[in-house]
Amino acid sequence: MNTTAPTAATDNASNASAAAPVRDKRPTSTRFTQVLGVIVLAGFAWLVVFGLLLSPDDSEQRSLVRIMYVHVPSAWLAYLAFVVTGVASAAYLWRRSRNLQWDRLAGASAEVGILFMAITLVTGSLWGRPTWGTYWTWDSRLTTTAFLFVTYIGYLAVRGLGGSHHQRARRSAVMALLAVLEVPLVHFSVRWWRPLHQGQTVEAQKIDGLMLFSLFVGLVAFTLLYVWLVLHRMRVALLDDEVDDRGLDAALAARRAEG
Amino acid sequence: MLAMRQAGFVLGAYGVSLTAIVLYTAGLLARARRAARRLPGEERPWQ
Numbered sequence: 001m002n003t004t005a006p007t008a009a010t011d012n013a014s015n016a017s018a019a020a021p022v023r024d025k026r027p028t029s030t031r032f033t034q035v036l037g038v039i040v041l042a043g044f045a046w047l048v049v050f051g052l053l054l055s056p057d058d059s060e061q062r063s064l065v066r067i068m069y070v071h072v073p074s075a076w077l078a079y080l081a082f083v084v085t086g087v088a089s090a091a092y093l094w095r096r097s098r099n100l101q102w103d104r105l106a107g108a109s110a111e112v113g114i115l116f117m118a119i120t121l122v123t124g125s126l127w128g129r130p131t132w133g134t135y136w137t138w139d140s141r142l143t144t145t146a147f148l149f150v151t152y153i154g155y156l157a158v159r160g161l162g163g164s165h166h167q168r169a170r171r172s173a174v175m176a177l178l179a180v181l182e183v184p185l186v187h188f189s190v191r192w193w194r195p196l197h198q199g200q201t202v203e204a205q206k207i208d209g210l211m212l213f214s215l216f217v218g219l220v221a222f223t224l225l226y227v228w229l230v231l232h233r234m235r236v237a238l239l240d241d242e243v244d245d246r247g248l249d250a251a252l253a254a255r256r257a258e259g
Numbered sequence: 260m261l262a263m264r265q266a267g268f269v270l271g272a273y274g275v276s277l278t279a280i281v282l283y284t285a286g287l288l289a290r291a292r293r294a295a296r297r298l299p300g301e302e303r304p305w306q
Contacts, residue, residue: 027292028288028291044277051273052270052273062265064269067272115283119276119280122272126271129268130265229283233287236290236294238304239294239295239298239303242294
């Protein structure tokens with residue numbers, strides 16, 4: 001008696017039924033994001049080890065320089081996130097197909113950028129208190145950074161206004177193209193206005209060796225985290241849009257039934 | 260004394276950063292599950 005075929009069929013059925021709950025438990029996961037997630041965790045473990053333990057103290061700032069390995073990568077990735085938002089918005093407006101995936105990429109990148117910008121502001125404050133004697137001062141770098149942060153909060157608020165998906169995409173794309181102009185303003189503010197905030201450390205090659213490597217580890221960890229978060233956030237946005245469409249379809253069907 | 264005071268700011272910066280990332284990630288995954296529950300049995304384009 002050959003039992004191979006029924007057994008395989010039973011296995012497939014049980015695998016399918018087991019896969020469904022897993023799919024609903026982690027609906028935005030794929031093999032790629034799972035592997036990437038593990039690499040991100042390893043990257044942050046390395047960042048903590050290098051940033052807190054292995055990198056040396058600075059001659060002037062002593063151990064406070066360790067904040068740089070979180071503060072600078074989060075700032076750079078926030079800039080990158082906002083530039084990606086601008087590019088994706090331009091792509092949405094440019095292409096005749098008006099593909100909503102560009103809009104979802106823009107929104108996802110902006111949200112992750114806001115998270116990184118918040119980390120930049122808080123870690124900068126914690127660095128500023130022992131260095132300058134204050135958590136906050138209205139110098140050009142801090143002020144422009146805070147303005148950038150508030151601008152993108154406003155961008156998310158604009159995305160949340162009512163209307164169809166394409167109306168949302170059009171108005172937020174226009175705002176993103178205006179908002180991204182602030183990024184060079186923030187970045188070059190230390191050069192143009194010479195504020196209390198220190199100048200560009202890496203471009204001026206003021207650090208090297210293990211300190212530079214620790215900063216590189218932080219940059220890699222934050223970059224991989226950015227990719228992981230944006231992928232998940234885009235998929236959540238697609239699910240949200242489908243839920244909205246279903247709700248609209250149901251409402252239209254109910255209205256027709258009434259008529 | 261100075262080193263201990265500085266360590267507080269350094270650890271605080273790392274703690275706040277990692278906590279913010281973990282909270283945002285947890286919220287994002289919870290939001291994904293909520294949306295998926297409203298679309299039961301759907302094939303996702305990425306799956």
